[in-house]
Amino acid sequence: MEISTAIGALGALAQESRLKIFRLLVRCGPDGMAAGDIARGLKLPQNTLSFHLAALARAHLVGFRKEGRSIIYFVDLEGTRGLLSFLVKDCCGGKAELCGPLIASAEAGCCPA
DSSP states (O other), X not given: OOHHHHHHHXXXXXXXXXXXXXXXXXXXXXXXXXXXXXXXXXXXXXXXHHHHHHHHHHTTSEEEEEXXXXXXXXXXXXXXXXXXXXXXXXXXXXXXXXXXXHHHHXXXXXOOO
């Protein structure tokens, strides 16, 4: 991952509503959630939600698919893994025994690749 891409992703998450949306979608897993349900769950106006979802999608942290008349948003696992890998790439100077517990705790309960 390029540093500019990482900065864009971190910038997208550096806003309260977007961070809440991202964390909600992480909990939903690959099934995702309809835009209207996200708006109701987080008490966000639909147009505000659309703005935030677009920012997260541009950062490759959220994806979407159309199901009937609904748009389902889900966490972009590839983009999220890319960001996490970038953040810990040089963890502990290459001493896996030191950063292994950090990585293991981040992966706990996560969907398989």
